[in-house]
Amino acid sequence: MTQVFQPENPDFDTRVRHSFDLQKAMTTLGASIAKVEAGKVIIHLPFDDKLTQQHGFIHAGIISTVLDSACGYAAFSLMPKNAAVLTIEYKINLLSPAKGDWFEAIGGVKKPGRNVTVAEGEVYAHSGSGKKLVASMVGTLMSVYDREGIEH
Amino acid sequence: MTQVFQPENPDFDTRVRHSFDLQKAMTTLGASIAKVEAGKVIIHLPFDDKLTQQHGFIHAGIISTVLDSACGYAAFSLMPKNAAVLTIEYKINLLSPAKGDWFEAIGGVKKPGRNVTVAEGEVYAHSGSGKKLVASMVGTLMSVYDREGIEH
């Protein structure tokens, strides 16, 4: 994730944030976009009791939701203006229980492509005692060009 | 998913439903448990605008959240009373945009084990025009025995 990428769209920052704002799921979860770079996006999620599984940790699927958005927008940031992004598949490893004050989902492009982009990401739990890795993801994203209803 | 399993805990139905009720994330999403069998669990999720991504489909991560719960509880249904279940990892393929009136997440055990269980599942979108496969998952679940704070 230390590669330097040349975005095809100079307005990628605005475009990523606009699309993120359209994701009502992010509002529902309380997630916000913290950083946008070419090929890298960070999303923050505060702990919220309403997002927990049976042991009081954030549900693995909720962790995957913010991490999928971080990876997807990392990919989207490198795409041209007439492309939209769709997730084809991802794999997530849950490495530690998702407990903490807030969570940081970092998504980065591993291999960009005209049709298919591979991204990877990690989620860290932050608390008074520091930060801890709780999940890692590898995902495959597809560029969709000029399709009506899928513009953002 | 057509195997017949012998549950170690005869009260598996009650135990699965009790644990599901403790998942506040399910209440937040509006998901409910529709069926519990030994090694198989079905969860329903009505379409809700608040769960969408930027194109108005249900967010891939939200689809994965209900499917992870279905797979996890399918595994849990076969575990003894002193075990809890944690997701180690899963892979999800998003096969069609998640649009429809409601969604059916079906999780089933592929290979049970004392420490590690493999489960798989599918999500179907239901609408007036019928049902359509939107996602498939394969996941690995871990049994955790007699650990304080992780009993359900």
Added chain:
Amino acid sequence: MTQVFQPENPDFDTRVRHSFDLQKAMTTLGASIAKVEAGKVIIHLPFDDKLTQQHGFIHAGIISTVLDSACGYAAFSLMPKNAAVLTIEYKINLLSPAKGDWFEAIGGVKKPGRNVTVAEGEVYAHSGSGKKLVASMVGTLMSVYDREGIEH
């Protein structure tokens, strides 16, 4: 894997077998193609001591090699004449130790697409005592059109 597919290329059987014959890795492993249908391919692999890992089972990666070919050719069987197939990614679960007299890798298309196809497959170990599931795979394949050096 019970879907019925319409192949775009009526000569798909010949084309799949021709491409398989070009895979020198299959010859090295001793694998042969046992069945070709539209969207489904079966490969056989006899047990061979030279393919084992440290406990005397067939190496997980070797199992994945024949299963990847089965899934890839299942996808390829539905592609038009000017397309070649490349594996983007796959996930494999090793469900039982790969021991037996011979192995049957069954690959089938889950969701065909012009650019991206999702396939899944299973490997069974056969021996005197019957057959046993040893691995399952989900993979994503890409169609590559009219690219020099990648025609088969």
Added chain:
Amino acid sequence: MTQVFQPENPDFDTRVRHSFDLQKAMTTLGASIAKVEAGKVIIHLPFDDKLTQQHGFIHAGIISTVLDSACGYAAFSLMPKNAAVLTIEYKINLLSPAKGDWFEAIGGVKKPGRNVTVAEGEVYAHSGSGKKLVASMVGTLMSVYDREGIEH
């Protein structure tokens, strides 16, 4: 993969190399172990025409075979003397065609555990023009204790 690990077995180097030597599949492929550290293993594979797929690249499954061994032995290097290692599952992304003079598979532990270890790895193709990333893997390994026939 920059973590520092404390191996439970001080003779981990000898134990890893001994087990690797028992993998007849490695001999068949022509792979050799290049480096062993606590939590990290590197395997080399020269290009060999007999390992190719239909376009003349090394078969994705063969790439996964050496990378699975690198990840598995990275996990094994941190395990106690009475444990053996088995791969539960892995996901591999094929990022570029596997062509080159030789290949370097680097496996490292992401999260060690008594029963379950998560490892990740990458394969680089080396040629006169430098090196290129061709694949990345995430895998889950299981420790098996004191089981007859699975000691190495």
